[in-house]
Amino acid sequence: MKLISQGITRRFFRNGRNTNFFYALQSTDFALQEGAVTEIIGRSGSGKTTFANILSGLLVPTEGSLYLDGVELYALKDERRSILRNRHIGMVPQGQTGLQSLNVLENVLAPAMMYGDMKGREALARQYLEEMEISDLCDVYSNELSGGELRRMSIARALINSPEIIIADEPTGDLDDDTTALVLRLFRRLAEKGCSVLIVTHEQEAIHYADNIYRMEKGVLSEIR
Numbered sequence: 001m002k003l004i005s006q007g008i009t010r011r012f013f014r015n016g017r018n019t020n021f022f023y024a025l026q027s028t029d030f031a032l033q034e035g036a037v038t039e040i041i042g043r044s045g046s047g048k049t050t051f052a053n054i055l056s057g058l059l060v061p062t063e064g065s066l067y068l069d070g071v072e073l074y075a076l077k078d079e080r081r082s083i084l085r086n087r088h089i090g091m092v093p094q095g096q097t098g099l100q101s102l103n104v105l106e107n108v109l110a111p112a113m114m115y116g117d118m119k120g121r122e123a124l125a126r127q128y129l130e131e132m133e134i135s136d137l138c139d140v141y142s143n144e145l146s147g148g149e150l151r152r153m154s155i156a157r158a159l160i161n162s163p164e165i166i167i168a169d170e171p172t173g174d175l176d177d178d179t180t181a182l183v184l185r186l187f188r189r190l191a192e193k194g195c196s197v198l199i200v201t202h203e204q205e206a207i208h209y210a211d212n213i214y215r216m217e218k219g220v221l222s223e224i225r
């Protein structure tokens, strides 16, 4: 499945004042390679999350277009865009996310309940939780988890609808070296099965796992490998 951005920018207002704005993302053309792991590195505040959120269908760009297999995502109504996004793009957000009234297994299954189909999903959820080494936490509520456990839960959740595209924003930021390797190996395996994987990070660590590397600098994206 192809994900392509053309001339995408994003402007933000400072202090909510519309006289005081800046571009967090300059005009960006980008095509995510299928069946590969791509990485965007860059310093804090350079615009990585802004771009990742736009690519995930979560943040409306100021200018430009995003195409998912030829469909212009931001030209669609919100509801239709949500459906396509949830079926085809698995997003691991940078912040801590978990629905507190649900346990870990239910959190992982939530996107399948809302936008996918439930056939075989519980077994898949348990398999990913096993791989993430948190299968013993299935019936624990998400507000009882550590930061790294919560991160691993959100990785399993991003994969539950078997998306063709995976966008992970600092997915290993709060994980130790062994757990980081676990997550990166899983992404690599999914890429080998044909997924397009995008990892956004300010660390260099994942670099050994990436097929393509880009750098974000003050809202400007450039290819470095």
Ligand SMILES: Nc1ncnc2c1ncn2[C@@H]1O[C@H](COP(=O)(O)OP(=O)(O)OP(=O)(O)O)[C@@H](O)[C@H]1O
Residues within 6 Å of the ligand: 012, 013, 014, 024, 042, 043, 044, 045, 046, 047, 048, 049, 050, 051, 094, 202
């Ligand atoms: N909703 C917003 N309103 C105003 N400014 C914003 C908003 N979101 C982000 N910014 C600003 O846009 C710039 C880029 O932010 P972004 O979150 O994309 O950076 P980042 O590269 O992901 O940084 P980090 O590595 O710290 O996560 C920053 O200067 C930030 O302060």
Ligand SMILES: [Mg+2]
Residues within 6 Å of the ligand: 048, 049, 050, 094, 169
């Ligand atoms: Mg960020």
